[in-house]
Amino acid sequence: MRTVSPYALGATLYMPATRADLLDVVCHGKIPGLRSLVICLEDAVSEADVQDGLLNLQKLLTSIHALGGRSRSGPVVFVRPRNVEMAMRLNDLSLIHHVDGFVAPKLNLASLSDWEQAITHPSLLIMPTLETRDVFDPVAMVDLRDGLVDKLKEKTLVLRIGGNDLMGCLGLRRSASHTLYSTPMGYVIPMLAGIMGAAGFYLTAPVFERLDNDQLFSDELELDLMHGLVGKTAIHPSQIQPIHDALRVSIEDLNSARLIMADDASAVFKHGGAMCEPATHLQWARAIVERAQWHGVKHGPLVPVSTESKIRVATNP
Numbered sequence: 001m002r003t004v005s006p007y008a009l010g011a012t013l014y015m016p017a018t019r020a021d022l023l024d025v026v027c028h029g030k031i032p033g034l035r036s037l038v039i040c041l042e043d044a045v046s047e048a049d050v051q052d053g054l055l056n057l058q059k060l061l062t063s064i065h066a067l068g069g070r071s072r073s074g075p076v077v078f079v080r081p082r083n084v085e086m087a088m089r090l091n092d093l094s095l096i097h098h099v100d101g102f103v104a105p106k107l108n109l110a111s112l113s114d115w116e117q118a119i120t121h122p123s124l125l126i127m128p129t130l131e132t133r134d135v136f137d138p139v140a141m142v143d144l145r146d147g148l149v150d151k152l153k154e155k156t157l158v159l160r161i162g163g164n165d166l167m168g169c170l171g172l173r174r175s176a177s178h179t180l181y182s183t184p185m186g187y188v189i190p191m192l193a194g195i196m197g198a199a200g201f202y203l204t205a206p207v208f209e210r211l212d213n214d215q216l217f218s219d220e221l222e223l224d225l226m227h228g229l230v231g232k233t234a235i236h237p238s239q240i241q242p243i244h245d246a247l248r249v250s251i252e253d254l255n256s257a258r259l260i261m262a263d264d265a266s267a268v269f270k271h272g273g274a275m276c277e278p279a280t281h282l283q284w285a286r287a288i289v290e291r292a293q294w295h296g297v298k299h300g301p302l303v304p305v306s307t308e309s310k311i312r313v314a315t316n317p
Contacts, residue, residue, distance in 0.1 A: 131162025163206025
């Protein structure tokens with residue numbers, strides 16, 4: 001199984017499996033800055049086009065194999081099967097190891113065992129999508145969390161929050177002037193962050209479906225990060241760079257994190273006008289450093305510490 005950091009995903013672009021240019025996107029850098037994509041055989045493909053999508057996916061796998069495999073510098077690649085039965089068939093393809101794993105749409109406690117049995121290939125990871133009505137029930141989410149820990153913890157890269165489907169369960173659609181956090185999702189996302197995050201699961205943020213309000217997009221990205229979400233679904237390549245820019249770490253946070261992680265850190269110390277306590281802030285510090293390793297930091301001076309990290313510093317303020 002390939003080791004993939006949840007922070008490597010960044011902006012995850014969904015693309016229909018019927019697209020003719022999948023090889024160029026996956027292997028030849030057609031979309032600049034793309035770090036992860038999902039080849040979709042579910043919502044993005046009509047029933048009439050499913051067979052064409054499956055054939056196109058197999059063609060992609062064959063082409064990747066002919067190239068000697070994917071470059072490690074290319075994007076992380078997941079496939080989103082239409083259902084668990086399709087996942088079983090794809091799992092058994094001889095060349096399926098050329099993708100990193102499957103997105104499991106609409107996974108819940110009732111379907112958990114089926115997904116466990118469907119995705120058995122040792123190289124495949126899974127990204128369950130939380131997008132069914134029971135997501136609104138914290139008791140159901142505790143039960144699902146416990147089931148995931150028992151059955152799929154080692155294979156689960158992140159849990160994806162399906163915002164549009166969850167809003168659809170309520171007959172709602174996001175406003176053109178408010179973030180998703182001003183809707184009932186403002187209850188769901190913190191609840192999932194607490195229940196799933198406390199068990200060590202990473203979560204990614206729902207898609208921002210508008211392309212005409214950069215400020216609102218920026219506001220929502222800030223709220224995503226405040227809730228500990230590690231990436232965000234993108235609907236268009238134009239959203240990739242703003243998402244990655246938002247994931248950059250502030251120099252103040254990175255300096256603080258590096259001091260907290262230092263071997264000679266005091267039990268409690270002051271930095272940047274705030275109390276730092278390694279016993280309680282160490283997990284946060286590790287997350288900040290890993291984010292910085294994948295997305296870089298905003299320009300500014302690094303505080304010297306005893307342990308150096310490979311951190312990219314952005315050239316622009």
